[in-house]
């Protein structure tokens with residue numbers, strides 16, 4: 001194989017002799033591309049430097065004497081593909097891999113700002129450096145061989161195709177098997193049966209959109225410990241976890257839909273006692289998860305849960321608006337916070353929905369009607385569509 005040596009053009013080379021003696025290491029404080037054509041490299045002190053361009057492939061190189069490496073990657077404009085730092089003997093070489101040939105003008109050390117500045121000439125697109133991000137594009141380098149053995153390289157900029165993942169939604173029908181959940185006061189509706197039928201309706205409507213992968217934590221009447229439900233969802237890499245429940249109150253006039261997201265402290269007494277009741281499911285299985293969950297929950301919250309808490313709250317806000325617009329009755333202060341064991345996954349948006357009160361005569365009847373079930377599911381699908389559309393913007 002014949003090896004052709006790329007021709008290197010030294011377009012600009014500037015040497016500056018500092019007026020004062022240099023001692024010790026110089027740190028690079030910041031590298032910035034600003035305006036239409038200005039590169040600024042801020043330093044901790046004055047030092048010798050050399051800035052020049054190379055071609056085949058095009059590069060901008062800055063050698064800085066006695067410099068230590070920059071820790072943060074600088075923001076790169078569209079014509080810079082990549083940034084590298086190569087420590088050399090007594091100096092640090094900064095290399096900017098470019099998508100096109102450029103040249104430098106007015107390269108100098110600005111004593112006032114303690115910075116190397118240079119104007120970049122010959123950028124083909126007349127845009128501000130900051131208006132286009134390099135990540136939005138991919139670059140294809142094409143080698144064109146000349147008859148004399150030399151070669152030229154053409155770099156093409158093509159918009160990056162972002163492959164979007166199909167969102168995964170896990171619907172959790174609360175309770176099941178030996179754990180019936182709340183039992184209705186009038187027609188003795190079991191919460192476990194109600195949650196399963198709502199989970200199936202919601203799952204069916206979500207699948208009909210063709211936009212999601214949908215899983216149910218249970219599709220029949222069997223018991224699953226709370227932590228297993230979360231585990232199942234995480235195994236499926238769920239983006240959204242919706243746990244469905246029905247509520248009960250000593251005050252039989254209380255009614256309405258409500259939605260909960262996780263917090264260390266419950267937003268109020270009712271939310272607190274509700275969390276205790278829903279978490280009790282695991283005591284039946286011989287394991288007091290309600291107690292241990294306090295520690296697990298704290299650890300998880302201490303980890304990086306802020307992101308999923310934010311997205312959970314965002315989904316809850318959208319869902320409430322959609323439910324309200326469908327004229328479905330909602331509880332006052334419907335978005336509440338409580339320590340539910342099923343909401344402790346740190347890496348997915350998780351909400352717990354109390355569909356309504358089985359202790360309220362009218363609502364127990366309403367919750368059992370097919371029309372109402374469809375309406376609630378349709379509103380939730382609209383909320384889920386809105387949530388994932390906004391996530392992609």
Ligand SMILES: [Zn+2]
Pocket residue numbers: 174175181182191244245246278
């Ligand atoms: Zn429940």
